[in-house]
Amino acid sequence: MSRPVPWIPVVLYGAVLLGGVYYAVIGPGPGARTAGYVALLGALIALDRREWRVTPGVVFALRVVLLCGVAVLDESGLSRVLFVLVPFLAFFAYGPTVAIGLGIGCVAALAGAFTLSVPHWQVRAEYIGDLLMFALGVVLALAMAAVAVREQQARARLEGTLAQVAELSAARERNRLAREIHDSLGHHLTAIGIQLEKAEAFASLDPESSAQAVSHARWSANRALEEVRASVRTLGPESESEPAGLSRALADLVHHLDGGSRRITLRTSGVERRPLLVLYRAAQEGLTNACRHSAATDIRVDIAYDERGARLEVADNGVGFDPADEGFGLSGLRERVRLAEGTLAVDSSSDGTVLTIEVPW
Known part of the structure; x- marks a missing residue:
């Protein structure tokens, strides 16, 4: 000693x-x-x-x-x-x-x-x-x-x-950035892929729809670049990068993913008190999984506001998945919801999947 x-x-x-x-x-x-x-x-x-x-x-x-x-x-x-x-x-x-x-x-x-x-x-x-x-x-x-x-x-x-606190803080920040990359870039890359496939399919049959799909893909690419810049600029709490309005942001997501053999509907009720990034990321995750993995033709996004908080539900008629095979996206989303003191539920079967998130104000 x-x-x-x-x-x-x-x-x-x-x-x-x-x-x-x-x-x-x-x-x-x-x-x-x-x-x-x-x-x-x-x-x-x-x-x-x-x-x-x-x-x-x-x-x-x-x-x-x-x-x-x-x-x-x-x-x-x-x-x-x-x-x-x-x-x-x-x-x-x-x-x-x-x-x-x-x-x-x-x-x-x-x-x-x-x-x-x-x-x-x-x-x-x-x-x-x-x-x-x-x-x-x-x-x-x-x-x-x-x-x-x-x-x-x-x-x-x-x-x-x-030293342990510093290590845990660094690990938490790495996990947060990993979730941001997965939830933001992953969604936009999926959207770009879907729109480019649509543009290729309609190139000779419907040039106007093909051009619109390319425009949507370009919007997704620009949006992804903006979110990367925002993450690099702030590297701070998630609340700093919350969308200006959840309903408007979800409407943009639905608009740029809808079309082709897939129909996406968005319904909102109640009054939004403040934007909640966790619900925006949850909608991104649900829509990305439904478009990329489930082969769904009908996707429904419902968001309801009341005096206690907000409730988001993303439902599709796809083939479902085994909850035991939950990937990084859903596990990262569970962590987001936990930090927001909310609840998350996933009900999946061969008839489709329903993702439900409830978060207090």
Whole structure:
């Protein structure tokens, strides 16, 4: 585990270094021990200034060895405070259990050192105070390490959550664009194909109908290009690209698909409060499937408005399909309807298919 607060050891090293040098200057005077003291503290600072490509245990053991060397060369007694770093650093390298054990060991080692070097230290207030302050420092170091680890874990979880949100947002946008391409371009390409077939069939028999079919195909191509440009321009919520009027947009769709061996009728009732793109796409999907796959000769599009919302029904007399074979278009439409808090129902048999959508305002 990496150490989230690398500045703490460096600050302690620096403070002890300045304090020890100051004590040597005003006391016995700088000498070889002072030079060694400074060199070892410099090595500790350098050790904590970079990441080492070795196991954490090796670096931790090297720190402990250097700390012991500093304590041996220290004439001021200040270096004992550095040993609070032993449980602090062990917390990141080995976990809380080992760190607490080492913290207890450091307090016990200081008490043992007092026992060996200071007669009757147990009845001297300054040494008892030093031991208590050192024990308090160990507790604070462990608490700080625990807080730092929890903060690091929380940050990692947050980053993971943000990455998941970004991935889900990107996936949702990709799905939305895929639905737009399928529902918009797919419909218009179907319409172009139908009208060009009609134009080819009537080219010699009815030039006027053939020319009209070519005109309808050209309209569908232009409409497809406009919708592609709108999608590229906005790349935003679906409501930004809703048609200006659902009834008028559906009338255009029916007008450019009707004709030949196929009859399409459109009926509307009620008052349209606002355009609903999901119903426009539903009508496109229903008409596209009826014209491309069902071999229908009669298609009916009914839309009704009331105070609660709108209801669209696309019915044909085609050959129907197996609901288990539902394709991308219908599955994408189900997602659109779900996001609009509406309902979708498909009833298909050999006598035809009825697609029903209800969406609230």
